[in-house]
Amino acid sequence: MTHWNNFSRGLFKENAVFVLFLGLCPTLAVTTSAFNGLGMGLATSFVLLFSNIVVSAVKAKIPDKVRIPCYIVIIATFVTIVNLLMEAYTPDLHEQLGLFIPLIVVNCVVLGRTEAFASKNSLIPSALDGLGTGLGFTMSLILLGAIRECLGAGSIFGFEFIKTGGLIIFILPPGAFLVLGYLIVFVNKFNNKST
């Protein structure tokens, strides 16, 4: 398997949100705007990349029976680091995302990739896998956030193009389910055609 495969798998073929349906809780909750989606996606990517690297580096030293607690501690460490850094340098975004940053610890995408990939592969493939999955996740969140923001608030990345606002339901939680559902329909249609 080439490096490109390791990287691109998470982007399209095994996209965490649209294909594997992992990490849907933050996906639905924070994508009220494209910018929030971007912030959440990048924070998760950071955690994915570094926990994959560390887990891959220490995998041989960790006995099987305690591997999950060890992985969770490693993931939680990186999540706390992201949380502190965001609080210090991007306080507005940190406030918007609020509780969902600490909750990256329990995002199943992160534990999923460390357990299924990094614990079995060497360092560089694991890093590429983490980065690819993270960027795929970011992409999905931006897409979802952009659509919801367009329809719900009449703006994109904060730039208003409809002065009267939009259909508020798309900003509210039901809108997240609606948009995600339709996006999955399109992704599946596309995937079926290409195979």
Add this chain to the structure above:
Amino acid sequence: MEKNSVTNKAKSTFRNMVISLAFVTLTSSVALAFIYELTKEPIEEAQRIKIITAIENVMPEFNNIPTEEMYLLPLEGDTIKLYPAKKDGILVGTAVETFSKIGFNGTIRLIVGLQPDGAIYDISVIKHKETPGLGDKIEKQKSDFTDQFKYKYPDNFILQVSKDNGDVDAITAATISSRAFCDAVQRAWNIYKEINEK
């Protein structure tokens, strides 16, 4: 040794488990302690800037440092903070950081600028979790809801929405958020009056 351990995974013996768990937790504590120290000052600075900007938004021009002259009052399990703003030593107003717990979703925090004569100079929202698109119109950037409070004297301007026989025009479809907003302003006013009468 190093090569051996890659091919031969560590066995799940009690000793190995204790060592690996201890090592992982210890390393992460050290890393976190380091990052915590590193970000401690920027975090405090970010919070201070936020408060200062909020005070600047609700006060006429001042040249003291209101956060250094701040005094606080415990109330209902929370605190009200008062920041006196002065220009060349003369009081130009007091910024009152207040709260309301009757919002649609969690506590709402406002900063209310009161002139020395008791008129509201301006109001700015510090923190809220109201519904985006509805209740979040209490933010100044999102609607002109807060403008109706400007230069009003809370003694003869009833801080209640018109539905409750008050003088405040509520945000359409966000009566609860509007009520909570009024509640917070009223609380700020009550405290301010109480202190000035003492």
